Amino acid sequence: KAGVTQTPRYLIKTRGQQVTLSCSPISGHRSVSWYQQTPGQGLQFLFEYFSETQRNKGNFPGRFSGRQFSNSRSEMNVSTLELGDSALYLCASSLGPGSTKQYFGPGTRLTVT
Amino acid sequence: TQLLEQSPQFLSIQEGENLTVYCNSSSVFSSLQWYRQEPGEGPVLLVTVVTGGEVKKLKRLTFQFGDARKDSSLHITAAQTGDTGLYLCAGANTGANNLFFGTGTRLTVIP
Numbered sequence: 189k190a191g192v193t194q195t196p197r198y199l200i201k202t203r204g205q206q207v208t209l210s211c212s213p214i215s216g217h218r219s220v221s222w223y224q225q226t227p228g229q230g231l232q233f234l235f236e237y238f239s240e241t242q243r244n245k246g247n248f249p250g251r252f253s254g255r256q257f258s259n260s261r262s263e264m265n266v267s268t269l270e271l272g273d274s275a276l277y278l279c280a281s282s283l284g285p286g287s288t289k290q291y292f293g294p295g296t297r298l299t300v301t
Numbered sequence: 302t303q304l305l306e307q308s309p310q311f312l313s314i315q316e317g318e319n320l321t322v323y324c325n326s327s328s329v330f331s332s333l334q335w336y337r338q339e340p341g342e343g344p345v346l347l348v349t350v351v352t353g354g355e356v357k358k359l360k361r362l363t364f365q366f367g368d369a370r371k372d373s374s375l376h377i378t379a380a381q382t383g384d385t386g387l388y389l390c391a392g393a394n395t396g397a398n399n400l401f402f403g404t405g406t407r408l409t410v411i412p
Contacts, residue, residue: 192343219398221398221399221400223400223402230402230403230404230405231344231389231391231400231402232402233399233400233401236398236399238398243398244397244398244399246399278343278344280343280398280400282398285396285397285398286395286396286397286398287398288332288334288349288351288393289346289349290334290346290398290400291346292336292343292344292345292346293343294341294342294343295342295343
């Protein structure tokens, strides 16, 4: 069974631009969560989607948004990029809400210059 | 926000030595997970503990969930170079998928 895939793996953007990251969960998994990982703040929860609905949202500004499609694939978007948005963005998939097993993708390394 | 503090933050040991990593919180969690992350990769789930006082063994790794479900520990026996990586604990609440991650312990095992 294929694991969680994230595209692209690396991205360089300029301040003020916007970016879209993609995540394909493990086949059969319907819940997708997004996290931001930085050296200073560690791993922080962004949001979670299940059945195309956002179930939970972390403490991030409205510039961070996401969506989920009917095939459970998910995208997250960051608008008006800031230098501080440089991070590893990780996607995790699980069977559904409350699942104690989440499987992470390799992440997308975003660098904002 | 439910915070989890891990200690130590950095650990460098010789191959064959034993070590323990701690994960502490003032909050109660319904489950506690441990992950290992290697450079350029996402975290990989090692174990999930759900019952207060629970002990799980995974080969040379022993995980314990505190009785009050606020803290956990990871003990590695006879460390190997392949154990090198960033160890993360993460707490979860019932019915929720958002994980609260610990501050991380970066382990280096020297041959």
